[in-house]
Amino acid sequence: MITIRQIDPHNKKMMKIWADFPNRLYKDCPYYVPYLLGDEIGLANPKKNVAFDECDARYFLAYKGDEVVGRVAGIIQHRSNDKEGVKRVRLSRLDFVNDVEVVKALTKAVEDFGAEMGMDTVHGPFGFNDLDREGMRSEGFDKPATFATNYNYDYYLPLVEQCGYQIENVWHEYRIHVPDVLPDKVNRVAEIAKKRYGLYVPQEKSLKIFIKKYLKQLFDVYDEAYSVLPGTMPITPAMREQLKNQFQQVINKDYVAVVLNPDGDVVALGLAFPCLRKVFTGSKGRLTIKTILRLFKEKAHPTELEFAIIGALPGWDKKGAAALLLQAMHANMVRDGITVAESNPELVTNIKMQSLWNMFEREQHKKDVTVIKYLTDKPYRREQSVESNQQ
Numbered sequence: 001m002i003t004i005r006q007i008d009p010h011n012k013k014m015m016k017i018w019a020d021f022p023n024r025l026y027k028d029c030p031y032y033v034p035y036l037l038g039d040e041i042g043l044a045n046p047k048k049n050v051a052f053d054e055c056d057a058r059y060f061l062a063y064k065g066d067e068v069v070g071r072v073a074g075i076i077q078h079r080s081n082d083k084e085g086v087k088r089v090r091l092s093r094l095d096f097v098n099d100v101e102v103v104k105a106l107t108k109a110v111e112d113f114g115a116e117m118g119m120d121t122v123h124g125p126f127g128f129n130d131l132d133r134e135g136m137r138s139e140g141f142d143k144p145a146t147f148a149t150n151y152n153y154d155y156y157l158p159l160v161e162q163c164g165y166q167i168e169n170v171w172h173e174y175r176i177h178v179p180d181v182l183p184d185k186v187n188r189v190a191e192i193a194k195k196r197y198g199l200y201v202p203q204e205k206s207l208k209i210f211i212k213k214y215l216k217q218l219f220d221v222y223d224e225a226y227s228v229l230p231g232t233m234p235i236t237p238a239m240r241e242q243l244k245n246q247f248q249q250v251i252n253k254d255y256v257a258v259v260l261n262p263d264g265d266v267v268a269l270g271l272a273f274p275c276l277r278k279v280f281t282g283s284k285g286r287l288t289i290k291t292i293l294r295l296f297k298e299k300a301h302p303t304e305l306e307f308a309i310i311g312a313l314p315g316w317d318k319k320g321a322a323a324l325l326l327q328a329m330h331a332n333m334v335r336d337g338i339t340v341a342e343s344n345p346e347l348v349t350n351i352k353m354q355s356l357w358n359m360f361e362r363e364q365h366k367k368d369v370t371v372i373k374y375l376t377d378k379p380y381r382r383e384q385s386v387e388s389n390q391q
Helices: 012-025 037-042 078-084 100-116 157-162 184-197 207-225 236-251 276-280 289-300 321-337 351-357
Strands: 001-005 054-066 066-079 086-097 121-124 134-138 166-177 254-262 266-274 305-312 338-344 362-374
Touching: 001 100, 001 207, 001 266, 012 037, 012 054, 012 066, 012 086, 012 276, 054 100, 066 078, 066 100, 078 086, 086 100, 086 134, 086 157, 100 121, 100 254, 134 157, 157 362, 166 351, 207 236, 207 254, 207 305, 236 289, 254 321, 266 276, 276 289, 305 321, 321 351
Parallel strands: 086 121, 305 338
Antiparallel strands: 001 054, 054 066, 066 086, 121 362, 134 362, 166 338, 166 362, 254 266, 266 305
16 A cells, blocks of 8 residues: 655655655666755755745655655746646656556645645646756666756656656757867858857856856846746746856856857857766765765866757847857867767757757757646636747
8 A cells, every 4th residue: 555645844854765765766777867865855945945935845755564665746836837827736856666556646645735726737747947857758768867857767657647647748858979070051150140240259267257247148048038938937036046056066167158249248048067967976866075076077177068058039049149159169079079968858849959959960869758637627727928939
């Protein structure tokens, strides 16, 4: 018999068990990248997680006898619901052993939480915001995750579908081979962007100076460029400050760039992380001295890249801004001997990004999905009109 226990987020012992469950479930899996225990536990603390300004959350563990066999969080992102005109609760941090009864119990716990709070739909996996981990792998189980993405066994999606869920969104992930010389088309488009439209990529001596000069505009561009994608909403001032502190720990200044127009305004941004998978694999979620030293080494001398963000303001995306970003980063990749990069998940409907990577040798080696289940026959949907500017 499966029993569900709601975890008090102030109970440090139980939250550690909740946070550590996937690290134990995947302890022998070479493709899994561990969650950092401190980060996961901190998510339940409103003093550390500013997302609680706009979210409610509950945490659950599934037991079979005395053994923990699964975990999940239910998150209600009120601001996202308001923006999209829906009443949805998010499945998050869904991990479980290969047992459909466990999945039924975990998803029902989130469904009941949602219904109690007036929600009529469950979907996910999504996190507290769009920069949190999201999605469930449906293909490429023999390929390693990145630090920013979830990994799961191949039994996850079939068992979740048995609980009445259906696929909502689909993402593809690409392994991109970095050429010694950029394709001619990229260089031609980049040169047009410079000469015809006066676009340019500024060079700064330090990450500190870059952040001081461009971070606010960088977040502004991100908000507008990604505003129509699922689960996104503008980043609050408190979240911007939190992200700034987190990014400074892992960003190499050579792999974050902005494109400026002739007036000096940011119109596009690109961000790639060093290969954090290599840093945290085998860490068991513990931030040891050895792990920190690996992080410093990979940050200073990246061996691979994990692309996190490439986006441009409406209009500028058609004037070669993305080509300028790739041109700037490519020179540094060649210098550092980087030959491969991960795209991280991209919606299959994001034609602009797919056309960008089409100019490179690449392989679509992973696929991720989110799922959805309606708790009523007529879920609430506010009538609204949203125009896409970044697909």
